Amino acid sequence: MSTMSEQSGTDLDQFRPVLDRLGGALEELAGYVDPDHGGWTRRVLSEPYTASRSWVRDAMRDAGLTVHVDEAGNTIGVLPGRRGSGPALATGSHTDTVANGGRFDGVAGVVGALEVVHRLRETDTRLDSDLMVIDFLGEEPNEFGVSCIGSRAIAGTVSRDYLDHERDDGLSLGSALQQRGMDPSTVMDMAWAPGRISAFVELHIEQGPVLERVGTQIGVVTAIAGIERVIATFLGRADHAGTAAMADRKDALVAAAEAVLAVEQIGCAGEQATGAAVSTVGRLEVEPGALNVVPSLARLWTELRSPDPGWLGTARRDVVEQFKLIAEHRRLELDLDWLNDQDPVPTAPSMQDVIAVTADHLGYSWRAMPSGAGHDSAHIAAMAPTGMIFVPSRDGRSHCPEEWTDLADLGRGVHALAATLVRLDRRGSA
Numbered sequence: 392m393s394t395m396s397e398q399s400g401t402d403l404d405q406f407r408p409v410l411d412r413l414g415g416a417l418e419e420l421a422g423y424v425d426p427d428h429g430g431w432t433r434r435v436l437s438e439p440y441t442a443s444r445s446w447v448r449d450a451m452r453d454a455g456l457t458v459h460v461d462e463a464g465n466t467i468g469v470l471p472g473r474r475g476s477g478p479a480l481a482t483g484s485h486t487d488t489v490a491n492g493g494r495f496d497g498v499a500g501v502v503g504a505l506e507v508v509h510r511l512r513e514t515d516t517r518l519d520s521d522l523m524v525i526d527f528l529g530e531e532p533n534e535f536g537v538s539c540i541g542s543r544a545i546a547g548t549v550s551r552d553y554l555d556h557e558r559d560d561g562l563s564l565g566s567a568l569q570q571r572g573m574d575p576s577t578v579m580d581m582a583w584a585p586g587r588i589s590a591f592v593e594l595h596i597e598q599g600p601v602l603e604r605v606g607t608q609i610g611v612v613t614a615i616a617g618i619e620r621v622i623a624t625f626l627g628r629a630d631h632a633g634t635a636a637m638a639d640r641k642d643a644l645v646a647a648a649e650a651v652l653a654v655e656q657i658g659c660a661g662e663q664a665t666g667a668a669v670s671t672v673g674r675l676e677v678e679p680g681a682l683n684v685v686p687s688l689a690r691l692w693t694e695l696r697s698p699d700p701g702w703l704g705t706a707r708r709d710v711v712e713q714f715k716l717i718a719e720h721r722r723l724e725l726d727l728d729w730l731n732d733q734d735p736v737p738t739a740p741s742m743q744d745v746i747a748v749t750a751d752h753l754g755y756s757w758r759a760m761p762s763g764a765g766h767d768s769a770h771i772a773a774m775a776p777t778g779m780i781f782v783p784s785r786d787g788r789s790h791c792p793e794e795w796t797d798l799a800d801l802g803r804g805v806h807a808l809a810a811t812l813v814r815l816d817r818r819g820s821a
């Protein structure tokens with residue numbers, strides 16, 4: 392077994408991943424997709440997702456990990472450390488996708504972590520701490536309108552309200568979890584004790600254009616954007632589209648159209664003022680949805696994101712105010728259902744340092760940057776010092792089938808992840 396009190400770039404060089412194996416794992420996992428969707432689709436709790444997670448369990452075992460699935464459906468593999476007890480180091484990400492998504496979002500951090508384990512074992516490197524590799528359950532916003540099921544459960548922030556969110560057919564998230572053998576009350580009450588892990592590092596694709604544009608190999612994440620999500624329903628009145636005079640209508644879709652523009656304006660102003668704010672209406676439902684009926688209902692799934700908590704608060708108030716004005720002006724009713732909000736989360740400065748110093752030792756260029764995307768790390772950060780390593784995304788594309796990261800780029804991220812974990816282990820904690 393090698394012991395390294397100091398890790399030079401040369402010592403750390405041995406953890407360079409085997410790219411063929413890494414690429415093969417990506418390829419295999421990409422085989423589990425929903426045939427009814429385009430791109431790479433593995434929605435949480437769906438059949439292909441469930442099948443893919445048995446691939447994950449097998450891959451964890453093949454890498455030499457002891458595997459279990461916890462009370463919230465997180466798949467956890469453990470590589471026992473020399474010390475035998477005490478806080479573990481942890482890494483991981485998620486393997487669910489958005490509908491019509493890509494092959495790398497989340498998957499990179501899971502197969503990357505498995506490659507790290509392979510390299511540790513192949514180099515006879517025994518860590519002092521246990522190393523946990525986690526495939527968190529359901530990171531992406533799901534059909535119940537909420538996200539990060541597994542990491543929230545670990546952080547102890549799954550509430551009854553959260554589990555009561557329903558999908559279109561009225562099934563609640565809690566019932567859906569129950570149907571799959573999970574106990575909702577345990578999911579709400581399974582928070583990890585403080586000190587269970589000493590640090591968490593997540594490898595992820597950037598999902599934006601910065602690293603590629605500036606030609607930098609590694610992103611050291613400084614903060615994860617906060618997210619405010621609201622489902623806004625404008626309720627008007629269905630009328631005959633041929634006979635209802637324009638002035639008499641209570642057209643919910645026209646109100647929604649104004650609301651979409653208002654949301655865009657709020658994001659544009661925020662981006663200009665703070666440098667990092669965005670706003671999106673990602674889904675619009677219209678009822679009754681007929682060519683010849685004035686729409687009686689329009690539902691907008693809206694989100695606001697920024698690493699700046701001040702802007703998020705103001706933008707949330709702006710959305711409420713503008714939507715109310717639109718409804719009033721058009722004599723409609725308005726219902727606002729705010730979903731699980733997520734405060735902006737800074738990563739631990741100590742973790743940023745160790746990742747940056749490690750990248751320097753490996754000879755990789757890096758830059759500090761915030762994440763506009765949400766991550767399980769935002770929840771795990773409440774449990775232990777947490778850091779994130781980004782690798783470039785081609786053309787900045789993500790959440791679409793074109794999402795791509797070259798294997799060589801991903802390989803540098805995996806190498807940085809391995810070396811960061813080794814450094815953290817040798818120094819005891821972050």
Ligand code: GLV
Nearest residue numbers: 531532763764765
């Ligand atoms: C997750 O990918 C998110 O940022 O919504």
Ligand code: MN
Nearest residue numbers: 489496531790
């Ligand atoms: Mn995603």
Ligand code: MN
Nearest residue numbers: 496497530766
């Ligand atoms: Mn992700």
